[in-house]
Amino acid sequence: MPVMGPKLVKNFFTGPATRAYPAVKRPAFPQGRGRILYDAERCTYCGICAGICPAAAITMEEDRENLAVRRVFNSFACIYCGRCVELCPNGALQMGAEHPEYAGAKAATVSSSRQAG
Amino acid sequence: MGRVTFPFGPQHPVLPEAIQLQLTCEDERVVEVLPVIGYMHRGIEKAGEKNPFVNNVFLCERICGICSFIHALCYCELVENVMKVSAPPRARYLRVFWSELSRIHSHLLWMGLLADSFGFESLFMQSWRAREIVLDILEMTTGQRVIQSSCVLGGVRRDIDQDMAGRVRRMLNRFKAEYDAVYEVFARDYTIRQRTVGKGVLSKEQAWALGAVGPTLRGSGWPYDARMLHYSAYGEIGFEPVVENACDSYARMMVRAREIHQSLDLAFKALDNLPDTELAVKVKGFPEGEGIIRVEQPRGELCEYIKGNGTAHLERLKVRTPTFANIPALLAVIPGCELADIPVIVLSIDPCIACTER
Numbered sequence: 198m199p200v201m202g203p204k205l206v207k208n209f210f211t212g213p214a215t216r217a218y219p220a221v222k223r224p225a226f227p228q229g230r231g232r233i234l235y236d237a238e239r240c241t242y243c244g245i246c247a248g249i250c251p252a253a254a255i256t257m258e259e260d261r262e263n264l265a266v267r268r269v270f271n272s273f274a275c276i277y278c279g280r281c282v283e284l285c286p287n288g289a290l291q292m293g294a295e296h297p298e299y300a301g302a303k304a305a306t307v308s309s310s311r312q313a314g
Numbered sequence: 315m316g317r318v319t320f321p322f323g324p325q326h327p328v329l330p331e332a333i334q335l336q337l338t339c340e341d342e343r344v345v346e347v348l349p350v351i352g353y354m355h356r357g358i359e360k361a362g363e364k365n366p367f368v369n370n371v372f373l374c375e376r377i378c379g380i381c382s383f384i385h386a387l388c389y390c391e392l393v394e395n396v397m398k399v400s401a402p403p404r405a406r407y408l409r410v411f412w413s414e415l416s417r418i419h420s421h422l423l424w425m426g427l428l429a430d431s432f433g434f435e436s437l438f439m440q441s442w443r444a445r446e447i448v449l450d451i452l453e454m455t456t457g458q459r460v461i462q463s464s465c466v467l468g469g470v471r472r473d474i475d476q477d478m479a480g481r482v483r484r485m486l487n488r489f490k491a492e493y494d495a496v497y498e499v500f501a502r503d504y505t506i507r508q509r510t511v512g513k514g515v516l517s518k519e520q521a522w523a524l525g526a527v528g529p530t531l532r533g534s535g536w537p538y539d540a541r542m543l544h545y546s547a548y549g550e551i552g553f554e555p556v557v558e559n560a561c562d563s564y565a566r567m568m569v570r571a572r573e574i575h576q577s578l579d580l581a582f583k584a585l586d587n588l589p590d591t592e593l594a595v596k597v598k599g600f601p602e603g604e605g606i607i608r609v610e611q612p613r614g615e616l617c618e619y620i621k622g623n624g625t626a627h628l629e630r631l632k633v634r635t636p637t638f639a640n641i642p643a644l645l646a647v648i649p650g651c652e653l654a655d656i657p658v659i660v661l662s663i664d665p666c667i668a669c670t671e672r
Contacts, residue, residue, distance in 0.1 A: 200503045204495050205436060214443050226450075228472065230457035251369035278372055278463040283471070292457075 225294040230277045232293035235270065237308040239289040242266040246281035246290065255281065265311035272303040315340045324353050328431040328657040331667035335660065339653055347648045349641060351671055358672040362631035367393065367601060367622065370631065371466055374618075377633065378669040379460055380423060381611045383416045385633075386465040388609045388618050391545055393467055396605040396622060399597050403589040405469035406547040411584040412452070412462060413546070414577040419448045420612035421570040421577075422493075424664045425500060428567060431657040432509045437499055444492040451485050454478070469594025479585055490578060500571050510564035514647040514659035517561055526643040527636045528614020529573070530663050533566035535559040540610035551583050563662040570612075570664075600624050611636055613664045635669035 216223060225231060247255040247268070254274035258267040277297065282290045318339050324332035332353035338346035358377055362370050374389040375382040387409050394401060401409070426441035449459045456462040456472050464472045474482065500506060516526065521534035531538055532555055539555035541548045556572045558565035601622030608617050614636030621630040640663040651659060 200499045201437065204440065204499075226454045226457075228455070228457050229453060230463070251365070251372040276372060276461070276463075277458070279457070279471075 225296060227294055229294035229296075230279050230292055231295045231297050233270070233272075233275065233277065233279075233282065234291040234293045235306065235308070236289045236291070239287045240268065240308065240310075241287055241289075242268060242310045243286065245284055245286065249280050249284055250275075251278060251280065252276045260309060260311065263309070263311045265309045267307055267309045270306045272298070272306070273300075317345070319346075322656060322660075324350075326657075328427070328661060329665070329667075330427060331665070333665060333667045333670075335648075335656075337648075337653070337656065342653050344648055344651050344653055344656065347645055349645065351641075351667070353671070354668050355671045359631050359633060363628055366626045367620075367628050368467060368597075368626075370628070372463060374633075375461055375463060375465075377635070377672055378666055380420045380666065381416055381613070381616075381669070382460060383412050383462045383465060384609060384611045384616065386463075387413055387546065388607060388616055389620075390465050390467050391609065392605055392607040392618050392620055393601055394597070395607060396601045396603055396620060397597060397599065399468055399595060401469045402591040402593065402595060403547070404473075404591040405593055407551075407584045407588050408470045408472075408474065408593075409465060409546045410548060410551060411474070411581050412456065412464060414581040414584070415448050415452055417577045417612045418489075418574050418581075419445050419452070420664075421574050422448070422496075424570060424612075424661070425496070425567070428658065428661050429500075429506075431661050432505070434503075434505060437496070437503075440492075440496050440499075444489060444496055447485055447489040447492065451482055451489075454485075455482065466594060468597040469592070471594070473593055474585070474588070479588070482585060483582070486578065486581065493574060493578075497571055497575070500567065506567075507564065509655075509658055510567055510662075511560075511562060513563045513655045514651065514662055515562045516643055516647050518559075520646055521561070521643060524642045524646055525639050526614075526663075527639045528611070528664075529566050529569040530614065530640050530643055532556060533558050533569045534561045540608045540615045543608060545607070545609055547584065551580060551587070553580070563658055566662045600626055601628065604630075611669075613637055613666055613669070614640060633669075633672060635666065635672070637663065637666045637670045640665075641670070 244257045247257045252274050254271045256269045260267050282292045322335040323329050324334045334350040336348040337344050375386040377385045422441050422445035426438040429437035453459045456464040516534050518535045537555045537557045541553050558569050602624040604621040606619045617634040619632040623629045644663050
């Protein structure tokens with residue numbers, strides 16, 4: 198213990214090393230890979246993201262009734278590697294730096310080429 | 315004297331992961347030990363055969379949460395060797411930088427757990443507090459704290475520019491100051507010496523004969539480290555293994571403690587000498603033929619083997635992890651020990667069961 202002593206004494210007089218979360222949150226690093234932001238307006242439903250997704254979190258489905266393509270993104274399966282963001286030719290996908298949603302807020306997002314016009 | 319057999323694990327306060335040791339004791343002395351593994355098998359090798367080979371980088375990263383970057387590096391270097399592609403120099407230096415940061419945070423995690431195993435809670439917290447700076451650097455430079463996903467076939471995905479390099483240097487200097495205080499305690503504290511010196515002695519001959527690897531082998535006096543094979547940029551940066559000769563738990567701890575200082579030096583060297591080239595080259599075609607590679611993980615030597623058949627899917631992906639190689643050495647040192655020393659001895663090989671069982 199004597200070797201540890203000075204450190205322990207110093208800790209008595211300094212503030213806590215932890216943050217008072219959730220009141221105080223650490224700002225996310227700009228390069229962080231926290232969320233995938235999808236802009237359906239810019240998406241051309243080319244399917245590149247679905248083809249390269251290592252976790253098969255993105256799937257393209259045929260919607261024969263409406264003659265459309267549906268893009269389904271399952272945020273539970275997503276590993277946030279960012280491959281789709283790198284390869285999207287239309288800039289429809291962006292990587293958000295803020296921390297990922299908690300599990301309760303995660304859901305499958307569906308967008309259809311019909312809605313996009 | 316009567317014998318009692320009882321289970322140590324799979325859920326035990328000192329074990330971060332699930333492994334069971336069936337200990338047979340005579341009084342307070344352990345006379346026999348039988349390991350039971352298989353609680354954490356996830357079928358990763360088979361999944362590697364089903365996946366396209368490009369996506370296996372992300373799969374291999376998930377073999378282990380602590381040394382994830384080094385698993386990805388190992389797979390990438392192996393596939394690059396088989397496909398006769400060479401990553402650009404900047405990518406190789408960045409790989410060294412991130413591997414060394416992974417090593418630092420893995421060793422500090424282990425040192426915290428070791429302190430916790432004999433009830434030194436404040437040291438456990440100080441170790442993990444210092445480790446947090448390294449995790450912040452990893453998040454800042456790669457985007458994620460634990461699963462970095464920055465290593466890909468042909469190079470790396472993220473760069474460290476001048477501004478960021480300056481911030482990283484300042485953070486590493488802050489880490490060094492924090493770690494030096496922790497190191498002093500590990501090296502000199504009376505309690506730690508009482509709990510580790512002379513416990514779990516693995517003789518030099520035994521360590522070699524049982525195929526121990528990593529700090530377990532180097533703690534028994536063998537100057538062997540897979541980084542001496544000069545993969546990535548270790549050849550250019552230069553490297554000498556850290557060796558201790560006492561052969562006990564204290565020696566194995568000191569190897570790791572000193573390796574953190576060495577890893578810090580290597581990370582600084584990699585950062586200072588980053589060549590000005592592109593980050594990745596395009597990998598075209600499919601792997602054909604087979605290859606094997608050895609790289610140094612925080613726990614020891616990691617071997618990987620692949621066999622490609624010219625298609626997008628591998629015919630075989632085989633991973634041999636260091637803890638698997640260290641379990642025979644652990645079983646050899648336990649008989650004859652006091653029961654109260656078992657947690658420290660088990661931790662002294664730094665068991666990573668998720669790696670072992672994949």
